[in-house]
Amino acid sequence: MQDADTLRRFIFENAPVRGEIVRLNATWRAVLERHDYPPVVRETLGEYLAAAALLSGTIKYDGSLIMQIRGTGPITTLVAECTSQRTVRGLAKWVGEIAPGSLSELTGAGNLVITIDPGPDLQRYQGIVSLEGNNIAQALGHYLERSEQLKTQLWLVANESLAVGMLLQRLPDTAAHAGQDEDLWNRVQQLAATVTPEELLTLSPADLLRRLFNEEDLRVFEAEPMSFRCTCSRDRVRNMLRALGPDEVHDIIKEQGAVSITCEYCNQKYRFDAVDAEQIFAADVPPLGSLTRH
Numbered sequence: 629m630q631d632a633d634t635l636r637r638f639i640f641e642n643a644p645v646r647g648e649i650v651r652l653n654a655t656w657r658a659v660l661e662r663h664d665y666p667p668v669v670r671e672t673l674g675e676y677l678a679a680a681a682l683l684s685g686t687i688k689y690d691g692s693l694i695m696q697i698r699g700t701g702p703i704t705t706l707v708a709e710c711t712s713q714r715t716v717r718g719l720a721k722w723v724g725e726i727a728p729g730s731l732s733e734l735t736g737a738g739n740l741v742i743t744i745d746p747g748p749d750l751q752r753y754q755g756i757v758s759l760e761g762n763n764i765a766q767a768l769g770h771y772l773e774r775s776e777q778l779k780t781q782l783w784l785v786a787n788e789s790l791a792v793g794m795l796l797q798r799l800p801d802t803a804a805h806a807g808q809d810e811d812l813w814n815r816v817q818q819l820a821a822t823v824t825p826e827e828l829l830t831l832s833p834a835d836l837l838r839r840l841f842n843e844e845d846l847r848v849f850e851a852e853p854m855s856f857r858c859t860c861s862r863d864r865v866r867n868m869l870r871a872l873g874p875d876e877v878h879d880i881i882k883e884q885g886a887v888s889i890t891c892e893y894c895n896q897k898y899r900f901d902a903v904d905a906e907q908i909f910a911a912d913v914p915p916l917g918s919l920t921r922h
């Protein structure tokens with residue numbers, strides 16, 4: 629389908645209201661093919677990934693936006709990550725049998741932490757979303773209204789082949805909007821409230837906008853491609869092992885012959901044997917010159 633893996637941003641011409649539609653298809657299936665999730669976990673993860681993509685479209689940043697849950701309910705861990713390059717990855721862990729339920733029934737008493745990580749050595753931003761309300765769309769809407777004073781509504785839906793989200797946000801008034809269409813935010817909310825999960829899943833972003841806001845003056849920006857990409861690398865694993873320290877790493881190698889690590893997001897395997905370990909920790913020894921120089 630047209631616009632299969634894209635983020636579409638749009639604004640209403642006569643009032644400070646913006647919106648986005650994200651639609652993940654091959655991207656979403658790439659996340660799913662690496663894990664066998666029960667339907668409830670799958671749908672929850674898909675909604676969070678769509679939400680991460682939508683949120684990342686509302687802010688200017690370089691790096692990763694990470695939504696992470698440590699829950700006490702049947703879903704114990706959930707991570708949805710979107711980079712400023714519009715790549716996503718995600719992961720969920722669960723225990724036991726799991727049935728559809730409200731936000732708190734799925735994740736228990738817990739918080740959702742949103743981190744914006746601009747890369748090594750740079751200041752991270754963190755926000756904490758309390759997991760209240762019926763679903764994550766509601767919880768995020770409340771959070772953005774409270775923390776950013778931006779009225780925001782989200783719609784999220786996922787199945788085995790698509791993760792789709794729509795966001796509408798009332799921006800602060802500017803002089804340019806003074807005296808313009810005061811009623812637009814209310815009207816847009818009412819129109820958007822009629823959207824069904826079925827429509828979100830079956831209509832292309834262009835058709836969805838036509839169906840909902842046909843009478844409104846909209847400016848739709850070019851579709852931005854989204855894709856699946858894991859940010860793991862051999863270098864990152866090497867840094868992790870360096871942080872573990874030589875004793876721990878040499879112990880594992882003595883017991884198991886090598887350190888084998890599988891990335892939980894993409895199933896990529898990394899293996900470090902005794903020779904690799906030597907190289908990792910050799911770099912920590914100061915070069916000879918620095919010992920003799922005074």
Ligand SMILES: [Zn+2]
Nearest residue numbers: 858860891894
């Ligand atoms: Zn990976």
